[in-house]
Amino acid sequence: FEGEVPEGDLARRFAFWCESDRLKSIYRATPIADGSRKENTGEHSWHIMLYALVMADHAAPGVDIALAIKMLLLHDIVEVDAGDTPIHGAVTPEAVKAQEEAEIKAAERLFGLLPADQGAMFRAIWDEFEAAETPTAIYAKSIDRIQPVLHNLSDDGGSWRTYDVKLHQLDTRVGTKIAQGCPQLWPYIRAKCEPWFVARGAL
Amino acid sequence: FEGEVPEGDLARRFAFWCESDRLKSIYRATPIADGSRKENTGEHSWHIMLYALVMADHAAPGVDIALAIKMLLLHDIVEVDAGDTPIHGAVTPEAVKAQEEAEIKAAERLFGLLPADQGAMFRAIWDEFEAAETPTAIYAKSIDRIQPVLHNLSDDGGSWRTYDVKLHQLDTRVGTKIAQGCPQLWPYIRAKCEPWFVARGAL
Numbered sequence A, B: 001f002e003g004e005v006p007e008g009d010l011a012r013r014f015a016f017w018c019e020s021d022r023l024k025s026i027y028r029a030t031p032i033a034d035g036s037r038k039e040n041t042g043e044h045s046w047h048i049m050l051y052a053l054v055m056a057d058h059a060a061p062g063v064d065i066a067l068a069i070k071m072l073l074l075h076d077i078v079e080v081d082a083g084d085t086p087i088h089g090a091v092t093p094e095a096v097k098a099q100e101e102a103e104i105k106a107a108e109r110l111f112g113l114l115p116a117d118q119g120a121m122f123r124a125i126w127d128e129f130e131a132a133e134t135p136t137a138i139y140a141k142s143i144d145r146i147q148p149v150l151h152n153l154s155d156d157g158g159s160w161r162t163y164d165v166k167l168h169q170l171d172t173r174v175g176t177k178i179a180q181g182c183p184q185l186w187p188y189i190r191a192k193c194e195p196w197f198v199a200r201g202a203l
């Protein structure tokens, strides 16, 4: 596959798979659980789908778990073109806007590789996730926030150290999102995190 | 998490996520698509779920795509304990049997970390996949075979070179499985592979 949209239904699907494969070379700010290296977005996507399935009985009424899993399967594919934006990285409003535009362009190009009907269906799933308004999208967004917290915890702070994160920032950037989709889970996770922030005087 | 089954519903789920994370450090015989390194089982699992979603309209009647995706999400978790078995590696009947036993022990331990009801539900999904009898399991098994073929192709043979694979071996080890679950796809893929084997005189 060399960058053009190829002709033929199966050839287009092959091009999409091949391009998506590059997520395995996009590295995130958070480590894998043993702290030995940074996590890539491909394996991250698999892992959070596992979280979504395991937490299914904590989901609010109206959440479609199979759709949430599809959202998480597709949601980061735009990073092939647009890269990862660490949640605790410093950001200006201009940078946020530029990133949003880059992701929309990426969605157009990557889902545009697929046969038209299929590309439109995947794009609709991605749009629903990004809008974060339906119960399913709120649940999926919440799941996406849980896993990095646990990996940072198991790696003595992980990206919290990199970005000098305070507990109140974890609350606003991460906690509110987790609490929206998995209300019982956030107090449990927060109680696990608090001692690490207290010990560093990072409240 | 230190190896015991912890007490408490959420603590058990955390232990399962944490143990599953080790799939990201299990490397397979096949490369990622650009050939730059071997693929790990975590990112492989994500990628084949994408194949399963993209090929959904090629699935036989009776295939439950959401269940197929769950099967592929869970199917390789046993490799945390049992490791990966390259499909083209030399195997004796004794080695096959030992591997099957190791995977069953792994399924007991890993799904046993979860709350009992959930662990039993996941184990049932894994058992259905392994038995390869239902239309959904046949589809999922077929999907699991497609992706490594394409990666080997894009890496000038990949694990076919490592294991000196002939075209007739690809047919029997891989082709028959793909053809069962995605009948239209196998002729297309085989036609892509044939020139590589012909050029090496590896029929």
Ligand SMILES: [Ca+2]
Residues within 6 Å of the ligand: B076, B144
């Ligand atoms: Ca496998």
